[in-house]
Amino acid sequence: MELIEVIKRRRSIxxxxxxxxEREKLARVLDAGRLAPSARNLQDWKFIVVKSLEMRTRIxxxxxxxxxxxxxxxxxxxxGTNPDYIMTCGQKAYPIDVSIALTHMMLRAEDLGLGTCWLGAFNEKKVKELLAVPAKVRIVALLTLGYSRYHPPSKxxxxxxxxxxxxxWK
Ligand SMILES: Cc1cc2nc3c(=O)[nH]c(=O)nc-3n(C[C@H](O)[C@H](O)[C@H](O)COP(=O)(O)O)c2cc1C
Known part of the structure; x- marks a missing residue:
């Protein structure tokens, strides 16, 4: 698919x-995230892939x-593994870096016929405990991934x- 078609077709699923x-498809999605740009190319990120029904239910x-x-x-x-890094512009790099990587993954997923939904409505403390995430690390977002049951209309x-x-400015 042309990139613009992928962008237009994507929906929150x-x-x-x-x-x-499929293992190969999942690897391709994750690789699109790996290739994303990041501040100073530090790539201070980690993506925890959760597959087990038990852990998905807990999350x-x-x-x-x-x-x-x-x-x-x-x-x-x-x-985001380095929440302390602040860019010259005053913005924290980690939520931006991680968001770009996730956006790459969402678009690659769409290109491969998979659906995603970005989740900001989660209890970070609880999810960190469940996944044994170190205290200093922040979970920026959760992303669901799978085959969509239907294609919602565009918003x-x-x-x-x-x-x-x-x-x-105007
Ligand atoms: C930062 C961010 C946080 C979001 N959090 C949630 C969420 O917690 N639950 C949810 O169902 N959708 C969530 N969404 C999805 C948005 O609701 C969705 O992208 C928006 O309504 C536009 O719809 P579309 O993605 O289908 O184009 C989030 C999206 C973003 C970018």
């Missing part, structure tokens, strides 16, 4: 088939939307005019 993801309990999180055959816990977006201005 909240219903998954009871079907495993789902720590999320607001339990059902589809448990249903997805894979949950990726995307971690509206603001127009370019609303979100873009030229030469100065």
């Amino acid at each position: 909240r219903a998954y088939e009871d079907k495993k993801i 789902a309990h720590a999320c607001k939307s339990e059902d589809f999180v448990r249903e997805a055959p894979v949950i990726i816990a995307a971690c 509206s977006r603001k127009s370019l005019d609303e979100v873009v201005c030229y030469d100065r």
Whole structure:
């Protein structure tokens, strides 16, 4: 698929088939994340791939939307391993770096016929405990991954005019 087609087709998927993801496909999704850019190319990230139903169920309990999180055959816990690094612009690098990597994965997944949903509504403390994540490391997001049961309609977006201005703030 053309990149723009992948971008246009992607949706947040909240219903998954009871079907495993092929090992090779999963590796391709993860590799797209590995190849993402990061501040100073530090790549201070770790992606915990959760497949077991028992652990998915436990993680789902720590999320607001339990059902589809448990249903997805894979949950990726995307971690920033260096939360202290602040860029010259004053922004913390880790949530940005990890988000770019996850976006790569989401688009690659779509390209391979898989669906994803980004999750911010989870209890980080509980998920860290479940996955034995070191105290210093932050979980930026959870990503569900699997074969979609249906393709939801697209959601509206603001127009370019609303979100873009030229030469100065307007
Ligand atoms: C930072 C972030 C956090 C999100 N958190 C959740 C979440 O906790 N639960 C959920 O169901 N969807 C979550 N989403 C998905 C958004 O609701 C979704 O991307 C948005 O409604 C647009 O729909 P679309 O992805 O289908 O285009 C999140 C997305 C982002 C980027």
